[in-house]
Amino acid sequence: MSAYVPSVELIPRIERGEIHAIARLISRAEAGIPEARAALAQVYRRAGRSHVIGITGVPGSGKSTLVATLAARLRARGSKVGIVAVDPSSPYSGGAILGDRIRMSDLAGDAGVYIRSMATHGAMGGLAQATLDAVDVLDLGGFDAIIIETVGVGQDEVEIAKASDTTVVVSAPGLGDEVQAIKAGMLEIADIHLVSKCDRSDANRTLTDLKQMLTLGAQTAAKPEWRTPVIGVCSFTGQGFDEFLTALEGHRGASQNTDIGRRRRLAIAAFRLQKTAENLLIERFTQAAAGLRPVFAERLRLRESDPYSLATDLLAASLK
């Protein structure tokens, strides 16, 4: 079998857009292989060119189908498109059936499209731990637009807003109480609101509801510089996609060399830093505490002490 290629040696190949090298470094990022960290560090420093578009919405709202149509439209304009599609891992087995790709099969065979399916592996928030590493690798690989499809968001998994240049929230008609479906933060994170499946007769009500909610919230909106559009689309016919693409460009334009853009990118960086530090801390703690944990747990069981005190002691003992 072939020898292990050092990760830093993959970088020039990634820069030439070599799919095999891109895919391999993403795998190593996902596996958390320490050897790959230096390479990923180099990748991060050189990335930052692409337009990162986050697509989120409740399960079944039509995200994957929409991503496929969007990607085809961007391709028609000559852009290379990278897609990272995140699906949940089973909490029982840890395994996953990654089903987004199957909805994007029209894109198969186009060398200008890269699709990567990724399982959450227990990460909360709608993204996987390595999603942003994958985005960096694709960025360096020359993909002009990178689309992240989050796991079907329940309500408070809104990390995507702190990971993408433009966040698109998809609401489908007929998913019961529309207002319910987009509550709890989903309204605020959207840079663009889409109502999907507009071929359906009940789509108009969802559109009207959503527009009304947005006007109500307009005074308190956190982003006064950008008016969040509400657009109805149908991914089968392409209806609404001209307007959608215009909105994407518009939002990107409003973020380049502007104060809101800079603030957004700073927020993204701060989030990335926080997340990475959390993950490092958990990794270090889990390893270091492994030996002590049973002893501390036993003391807790006997109620010799309390969870807060014991956890504080365990942290102190482990992270010296």
Added chain:
Amino acid sequence: MRQPIRVLLAKVGLDGHDRGVKVVARTLRDAGMDVIYSGLHRTPEEVVSAAIQEDVDVLGVSLLSGVQLTVFPKIFKLLADKGINDLIIVAGGVMPDEDVVELKKMGVSEVLLQDTPPDAIVKTLTRLVAERGPR
């Protein structure tokens, strides 16, 4: 964090039998693997390019239509053209014993036919990936 084994399950050509491949997908997921299913009616080109993009450990092709001796040579040719030499290929479905011998000569690592117990499928894939080692 350790990465689970990644598998692409593929159906190629006009073969519409998808019961088996769906059983296998669930079995592998329940064994903790990350499973991508290609859907029906893919071409060898599409399957190979998906396997490379997804960087799966194993490409599993399910065939119940009798065309294994045309499909697998195409897959191996595409892989060779692209310089891929660390992808494990397995086959499953319904096919005669003499074809199984041919497929193994071509480089198919294992052929798991009808009535293979789920446990055996999991063990086989796990073993093949362990034998390959890190990459």
